[in-house]
Ligand SMILES: [Fe+2]
């Protein structure tokens with residue numbers, strides 16, 4: 001099973017050369033599915049969502065997405081009354097998809113809230129859904145959300161999603177293998193309660209942070225081995241820069 005983690009595309013602030021490079025690299029890496037953890041757009045405009053969907057469709061593989069804080073409109077009536085209206089119409093009617101595909105069991109959560117501009121929330125109902133939706137056996141259980149559940153070394157002062165602790169507890173209890181998040185625009189991965197937590201950088205926008213270039217992450221599962229390879233934009237193409245090999249043990253995932 002070969003998955004792509006892509007996040008924070010930010011159409012409206014995209015770098016056209018990086019968009020083309022990302023499309024080419026996703027095709028070249030021959031991934032089975034593309035998992036997108038939000039911030040498809042800068043301002044939740046229709047043309048920005050369409051450009052993001054065009055890119056994902058062009059890869060020619062199934063893709064699954066959750067919204068980020070930038071995918072909620074800024075203008076007040078829509079933000080207050082129908083914050084995910086454009087996302088539902090143009091990307092996916094379900095902002096919290098549950099995917100079972102072969103050995104993959106994936107739940108996406110929508111953590112962006114209209115009253116929390118940058119922060120996000122995993123509420124009690126979402127914590128309960130982690131427990132119910134991700135119960136049962138699977139080769140790889142993945143939880144995906146936009147806001148971070150851990151702090152990267154590059155940006156140690158960034159806020160975690162509200163409810164991170166409860167979400168992590170529920171995920172660990174139900175045997176989640178991998179948690180995917182974005183929002184901080186840097187690439188990082190850590191072990192959290194025996195799970196592999198992965199954050200990728202902005203995939204194709206100029207909103208790079210902490211001196212890092214754009215990035216996405218390949219996740220390769222082979223039995224009880226998970227290889228995670230960060231692919232950074234460097235001199236006109238995405239290139240592998242750092243691979244981590246995780247092993248599934250009775251104590252969870254270990255490097
Ligand atoms: Fe972002």
Ligand SMILES: [Fe+2]
Nearest residue numbers: 039068069183
């Ligand atoms: Fe964000």
